[in-house]
Amino acid sequence: MFPVKFAPVLFALLLSGMMSLIVSGIATYKHAGLSEAFGQLWINAWLPSWLIAFPVVMIVAPGARRIVGALVRKEAA
Template sequence: MKPFLPKKAEHIAFGLILAGMMTFFVSGISTAIALGVSNPGLVSKWMGSWLTTWAFAFPIVLFVAPLVRRILHRIVLPE
């Protein structure tokens, strides 16, 4: 795949992909625990849960990431 995003959009794309992947797995695990793996409605409930949590997680990741970077710069030793 040929790159197509400008460098200034990298942090937004990072947040979008990170939030999407994390919420996909976490919502899947939570939904499976709540409904049971053999539940016939598991996948549809999971996808609904995933989209909802992704919609919340994406802006939260964009907001929290700079704070996490500042914290890490204070606690990680320089090389």
């Protein structure tokens, strides 16, 4: 288990990994179809995408949280 202070980094790591996996899979399928090389093509697209997505999520997430905070109603205590 990790200390709670690592929660934002772990969240960004998991979110960027899952999102880049899904998006690269869709893009690879649209480009190559379900060929024999699909798995290799997908991994080759996903890993560099994840390397870009992770720092982007780390940079963009605080702003996104602020925007969400401005868009939602505050609950009464």
